[in-house]
Amino acid sequence: MIKKVGIAVRYNGFTYLISEGFSNVFKNKKGTMISLITMICAMFMFGAAFAIGQNVNYVMEQVQASQGIEVFILNEATDEQTNTLESEIKKIDGVSTVTYKSKEQALESAKESFKEYPDAIAGYTEEYIFPASFIVMLTDLSKAEGVESTIATLENVKNIRSSNDTMNTLFKISNGIRIAIIVVFAGLLVIAMTIISNTIKLTVHARRKEISIMKYVGATNSFIRGPFLVEGIIIGFVAACITIALITIAYDYVVTGIESSDILQTMNITLLHYSEILRMVSVVYVVLGVGIGMFGSAFSMKKYLEV
Amino acid sequence: MIEFKNVTKVYTTGTEAVHDASFSIDKGEFAFLVGSSGSGKSTLIKLILKEEEANSGNIIINGKDITYLKPKRVPYLRRSMGVVFQDFRLLPDKTVYENVAFAMYIVKSTPKHIRRQVPYVLSQVGLSEKSKMYPNELSGGEQQRVALARALVNNPSMIIADEPTGNLDPDTAWDIMNLLDEINRRGTTVVMATHAKDIVNTMKKRVIQINKGIIVRDDKKGGYSSEV
Numbered sequence: 001m002i003k004k005v006g007i008a009v010r011y012n013g014f015t016y017l018i019s020e021g022f023s024n025v026f027k028n029k030k031g032t033m034i035s036l037i038t039m040i041c042a043m044f045m046f047g048a049a050f051a052i053g054q055n056v057n058y059v060m061e062q063v064q065a066s067q068g069i070e071v072f073i074l075n076e077a078t079d080e081q082t083n084t085l086e087s088e089i090k091k092i093d094g095v096s097t098v099t100y101k102s103k104e105q106a107l108e109s110a111k112e113s114f115k116e117y118p119d120a121i122a123g124y125t126e127e128y129i130f131p132a133s134f135i136v137m138l139t140d141l142s143k144a145e146g147v148e149s150t151i152a153t154l155e156n157v158k159n160i161r162s163s164n165d166t167m168n169t170l171f172k173i174s175n176g177i178r179i180a181i182i183v184v185f186a187g188l189l190v191i192a193m194t195i196i197s198n199t200i201k202l203t204v205h206a207r208r209k210e211i212s213i214m215k216y217v218g219a220t221n222s223f224i225r226g227p228f229l230v231e232g233i234i235i236g237f238v239a240a241c242i243t244i245a246l247i248t249i250a251y252d253y254v255v256t257g258i259e260s261s262d263i264l265q266t267m268n269i270t271l272l273h274y275s276e277i278l279r280m281v282s283v284v285y286v287v288l289g290v291g292i293g294m295f296g297s298a299f300s301m302k303k304y305l306e307v
Numbered sequence: 308m309i310e311f312k313n314v315t316k317v318y319t320t321g322t323e324a325v326h327d328a329s330f331s332i333d334k335g336e337f338a339f340l341v342g343s344s345g346s347g348k349s350t351l352i353k354l355i356l357k358e359e360e361a362n363s364g365n366i367i368i369n370g371k372d373i374t375y376l377k378p379k380r381v382p383y384l385r386r387s388m389g390v391v392f393q394d395f396r397l398l399p400d401k402t403v404y405e406n407v408a409f410a411m412y413i414v415k416s417t418p419k420h421i422r423r424q425v426p427y428v429l430s431q432v433g434l435s436e437k438s439k440m441y442p443n444e445l446s447g448g449e450q451q452r453v454a455l456a457r458a459l460v461n462n463p464s465m466i467i468a469d470e471p472t473g474n475l476d477p478d479t480a481w482d483i484m485n486l487l488d489e490i491n492r493r494g495t496t497v498v499m500a501t502h503a504k505d506i507v508n509t510m511k512k513r514v515i516q517i518n519k520g521i522i523v524r525d526d527k528k529g530g531y532s533s534e535v
Contacts, residue, residue, distance in 0.1 A: 213398060
């Protein structure tokens with residue numbers, strides 16, 4: 001019998017909390033709208049920054065992967081020596097493929113790059129001025145330096161052209177973007193928190209009389225705070241869901257637009273599918289939304305509970 | 308029941324609202340706190356409710372020294388007393404019934420107990436018919452009776468009333484006084500701060516008079532002022 005009563009009390013308290021929380025959401029329509037819009041804006045911008053960042057990283061990876069090391073072979077090297085060199089390069093740890101580029105091919109590709117100025121290389125047609133080379137692709141970019149230095153010690157190697165400079169630039173760009181995203185994120189978090197806590201402060205202020213009555217009747221602080229926390233959590237959760245929907249639509253639209261552009265197609269680069277972004281962002285959104293809502297209301301209530 | 312021992316309260320602004328106040332109100336007593344505005348009687352009420360902290364002295368309520376009560380325990384102290392204010396302080400968006408039931412929700416009464424107790428208390432204050440109405444649909448006297456019902460619903464050992472008749476016309480004020488008198492007769496201690504001379508003079512109850520923070524008179528069966 002006593003146990004039954006205990007359960008009834010708790011159930012009663014819980015339903016009170018949830019129903020009051022929900023009715024707060026609708027009672028304070030203006031505040032709810034302001035909070036919702038702020039949170040959606042902040043989270044949307046964060047989502048956009050995040051999506052851009054993730055895509056930059058993704059594109060970087062693709063660009064980096066397409067960068068190989070070009071090993072030029074001495075003109076004097078015989079076919080046999082060239083074959084030995086090829087097999088030696090293949091043995092090096094970190095090398096994935098080695099492609100031979102003959103003098104003729106080198107000339108062809110030179111012609112291709114100077115297509116607009118045929119005169120510039122008109123005289124070189126027969127002389128094979130462009131050396132043969134190996135295009136070495138790597139399994140892992142971090143091994144680039146090791147591979148390079150090992151190749152440099154081999155015989156019949158004229159010189160090596162690596163894309164280190166390009167890579168460094170790319171790394172710098174992607175790092176810069178990563179930092180920018182963190183800064184944007186921190187800024188937005190602060191803004192969102194401030195506005196939400198102010199909105200809830202207004203709600204709490206509008207209801208200070210009610211709160212003081214509750215305190216006089218002997219309500220504990222946690223009892224008073226409960227419905228406001230539930231209100232914050234509901235708003236945060238709804239904002240997160242709306243933002244997820246918005247960002248999905250927007251992302252799909254923008255990515256389809258960019259991917260159909262010529263540049264990316266000729267470079268053979270793809271962007272992340274929205275489901276991949278979403279998977280990462282959804283959890284963050286829900287946690288963020290609920291967290292902001294909850295802590296925003298908890299902080300803003302403090303002052304009004306001291307009666 | 309309520310005991311003040313050399314209690315002094317100085318506000319942060321520097322005003323000394325209560326100076327070295329000592330008195331004790333026993334169980335079942337009916338006591339008026341009288342004095343002009345700014346005399347310190349509101350502060351006395353606030354000290355009893357633990358809304359303000361005393362600077363020195365001790366306040367003992369129901370045998371417990373509440374002078375250094377932790378903020379966390381304050382709600383439980385307040386549950387032992389029913390409070391009535393001049394401005395009623397009802398929740399405007401809740402019905403009469405809900406306003407009274409609310410006080411029971413807060414102390415985590417069972418729904419069954421609430422369903423039984425609320426109509427009982429409303430009938431005590433004569434508002435059974437109006438339980439579904441909202442505060443703004445009621446007269447001042449009726450609103451104060453709702454407040455009284457709310458104060459009574461958890462069977463407190465004492466009722467603390469701060470100028471409960473201050474916003475009411477004389478006839479309605481007497482309705483409330485008769486209710487308070489009846490509640491007192493059933494054994495509940497009543498402490499009432501008031502300005503209303505005729506009420507104090509007619510009721511012939513204990514009078515504690517405070518002037519500029521000092522308790523100047525404590526008569527067992529007094530009038531509003533001793534110079535009558």
